[in-house]
Amino acid sequence: MKDEIEGVIFDLDGVLEFQGKAYPGAIELLNLLRSRGIPIRVLSNSTLKSRRSCAEKLKSKGFNIQEHEVVTASFATARYLETLNPRSCWVMLKREGLEEFSGFRHDPDDPEYIVLGDFREDFNFQNLNKALRLLCKGAKLIVMITETVDSSLGEMELTVGAYGKMLEDAAGIKATYIGKPNRYIFDITLDTMGNIERSRILMVGDRLATDILGAKNAGLKTALVKTGEFRESDLESPVALPDYIFDSVGEVAKLFR
Numbered sequence: 001m002k003d004e005i006e007g008v009i010f011d012l013d014g015v016l017e018f019q020g021k022a023y024p025g026a027i028e029l030l031n032l033l034r035s036r037g038i039p040i041r042v043l044s045n046s047t048l049k050s051r052r053s054c055a056e057k058l059k060s061k062g063f064n065i066q067e068h069e070v071v072t073a074s075f076a077t078a079r080y081l082e083t084l085n086p087r088s089c090w091v092m093l094k095r096e097g098l099e100e101f102s103g104f105r106h107d108p109d110d111p112e113y114i115v116l117g118d119f120r121e122d123f124n125f126q127n128l129n130k131a132l133r134l135l136c137k138g139a140k141l142i143v144m145i146t147e148t149v150d151s152s153l154g155e156m157e158l159t160v161g162a163y164g165k166m167l168e169d170a171a172g173i174k175a176t177y178i179g180k181p182n183r184y185i186f187d188i189t190l191d192t193m194g195n196i197e198r199s200r201i202l203m204v205g206d207r208l209a210t211d212i213l214g215a216k217n218a219g220l221k222t223a224l225v226k227t228g229e230f231r232e233s234d235l236e237s238p239v240a241l242p243d244y245i246f247d248s249v250g251e252v253a254k255l256f257r
Ligand SMILES: [Mg+2]
Pocket: 011, 012, 013, 014, 015, 205, 206, 207, 228, 229
């Protein structure tokens, strides 16, 4: 069975690290996979991080990861937007994730597409109403992630999907969502992995509703780790059943021994 896995995609937060600290065995597992010549990708629903900034942070913690091996929701959204050949866009996003959108024409006053990521404190009265009016005038909405709540920094916060759903509802339109569990981000990640058969690629994640559900729908093998945002209650009426369940990421090495 173990010989079947020819590529591994890791979720980042709650799998390789949590609140900025690498999980025991995570760095060693990546090194083991490298020594076997198995392609690795890190797939994160972070919108604030670019491929570059995410890879740099991982390297500074001791992970052997290159920029081209990272896919963030901001990177995937930019690649998707590229396929639409947009006239102009308003990218509602902060920090390094914005680097991914440097190739587009930005026009916040008359955009063809509104692209919604984590806009932090700029999700305010003025900007949200401006977005609403632009959508009612015909702008199209792309939302980087579906999730409505983020607890990764400790306290619960509304996140990107919540603003996306509010704008969809208020403007009476339908948005396109890119991040896990949506198909777009998986297809974009798999595109970077060459010609490996999907059923031979393993997705390792801590969330059934995003990592595992999305990976199963994309035709991948799945491993759930009971770290990060995992709760035992997730398994009571699971939205998707993983092929493997491990206590933590270090145990995934068992599949490769
Ligand atoms: Mg996670």
